[in-house]
Amino acid sequence: MGILAAEPEFREEVTSAAVFTSNAFAAAPVVVSQRETQLSKMCAVIANSGSANACTGAEGLVVARAMQAACGEVLGVEPDHVGVASTGLIGLLPPTDRIRNGIAMAGRNLTRDGGSSFLSSIMTTDRFPKACALEVETVDGVVRLGGCAKGAGMIAPAMATMLCFVTTDAVVSHGVLRSLLRRVVGKTFNCVSVDGQMSTNDCVFLLAGGASRVFLSPAGAAQLGAALRCLLLRLALMMVADGEGATKVVRLRVRGAANDEDARTVARAVADSSLVKTAMYGCDPNWGRILSAAGAALPRKSLPRVYLEIGGVRVAQEARAVMLTPQAESTLKEVMARSEVDILLHLGNGRSHEKVYFSDLGHEYVAVNSEYST
């Protein structure tokens, strides 16, 4: 159980924004945050781990609302100025008594430097905490940006992703925050894939307290946006690296696609392919599986000019193998053994491109996920 809140003197002025999962079975906290909360004026977020409060029916909504109300009471703010987030097992209702006590305790222990204890309160299968802070020198003055995230499995593109909480001391309108957040999430969290799953509980909250007293102009807001992109990409990559049982992060760039839809479809198909992921785990530069996954995603297309590079080594050209020099062979071997691998897949069919980060699939993934609820 953890509370993230603006300092008391700024709680009235806070602006905020959030994005949520589009899963049809969105969790109760997502429903309450999305429908019953003033998303432009959240001065705090209450989060719990252990129970996801998803697929819990009307009782789940009651509990999520109770969390919101209890947090509002502790902080002395309106309940609908508090966002709610949960993570954990689907179908489990958070125990009301423990939640209430936890909120009271978290409220008593709020401190300026309590970020790491907030972060540790929301971790589940995470192997390490994920946090990052930046100072941004904008044209309007220096502002700060800090974020933390929770997530390892159940992460995929095309979603508003896992739990992530970002704060800034800049003064920015809700409208600007909202458009920055949507754009940046699309370019960061939505470009990572651990196992092609979109969770019922994913959300990203962004709160701007205004403590810096720096009012951002459009140019300053754009600079904040650029920094936000760096921050969220950093957190997204930490999540990929922490993919349940992951041993490496693969950065796949798809280029030369006929259109954006093709680029996205191919990037996702390769990133989600169990055969590609297991090859990566085995340090096997099995380019045939990459082409096969891409080809399956674009049925009946003709792509004679396709080429593929792994770690800068061209392994396929015009849809067939390249004869590798002994030096290229040894580079490839060395590259595949690294914890970060770069793959470039050029479809030779246009100018659209897409990037995706994904983790490999090994024994540890199976071990973690076959024993989760039992």
Place this chain on the structure above:
Amino acid sequence: MGILAAEPEFREEVTSAAVFTSNAFAAAPVVVSQRETQLSKMCAVIANSGSANACTGAEGLVVARAMQAACGEVLGVEPDHVGVASTGLIGLLPPTDRIRNGIAMAGRNLTRDGGSSFLSSIMTTDRFPKACALEVETVDGVVRLGGCAKGAGMIAPAMATMLCFVTTDAVVSHGVLRSLLRRVVGKTFNCVSVDGQMSTNDCVFLLAGGASRVFLSPAGAAQLGAALRCLLLRLALMMVADGEGATKVVRLRVRGAANDEDARTVARAVADSSLVKTAMYGCDPNWGRILSAAGAALPRKSLPRVYLEIGGVRVAQEARAVMLTPQAESTLKEVMARSEVDILLHLGNGRSHEKVYFSDLGHEYVAVNSEYST
């Protein structure tokens, strides 16, 4: 290397049909079979394992044509009356000398009861051979139907699937064979999923030699179609059970979908979910993952009446957990430990339905696939 051929006296009369993968990087043998072969008059098929002859460029086409020509020569038939199929590693060109010798030897050793040696010649990572034969009492007389298949990994819906060879001694026109085959493949092979992959080499060949001298009427052809469906479903389920490293087969029925597209999308999303597959491997009735995968496939839909049954035990109702009786708990535990598990997911949203068979994902899958080419 194996040759499947009609008996010499029937080679002129054979009718045939075939379906192929829609992968953009279709293998050379698929291209040659699909574009340069008389699909209505194939009296033989030549197949090799070890090299897939996919992503092998113009040289690959030369080799596939050479296989076709050599087989035609051995049998004394036109090359374009011979289908070609390959399976094995992508990017590898079959060695011409060995192919030529293999074809000569296979041609010399053709026998009436050589089916099992043909089958063993095309196996790769298969743990057991997959074959089935049926007698069909049609209104027109008794005909026979026999088939064999090769495949374990790289199997997914929406494709013309792995290697499969079916023969019948009925007398049927090419048009009837073609429409029967397409319809039946859509209901059988396209309803199985091992790892969501569609291979570059998948194909199904159907040859009708006519040895029974039974001319099928439309009613008889419909009966042959029904038997063909049983046969291909049997072979498809053998492939799921042999899914690389699979320990169980899960039969998922999706019902109550608003339309066919929704039913198919949900069935596929659940069947391809690594989290669902690992839960199945761990004998964990983790219904939350099933709903989450379904919900991710239908973003923003409202499905308040959804329910889920595992092995006949209702575990979720109206998108939330059902309190299980001790008896239901023990039934569920027993059901999850079986090698075949039935899941019913009712979306409560319409009348469309879909069925899919899939395998679990365990350590053996990772072991097999991370060490394939190295």
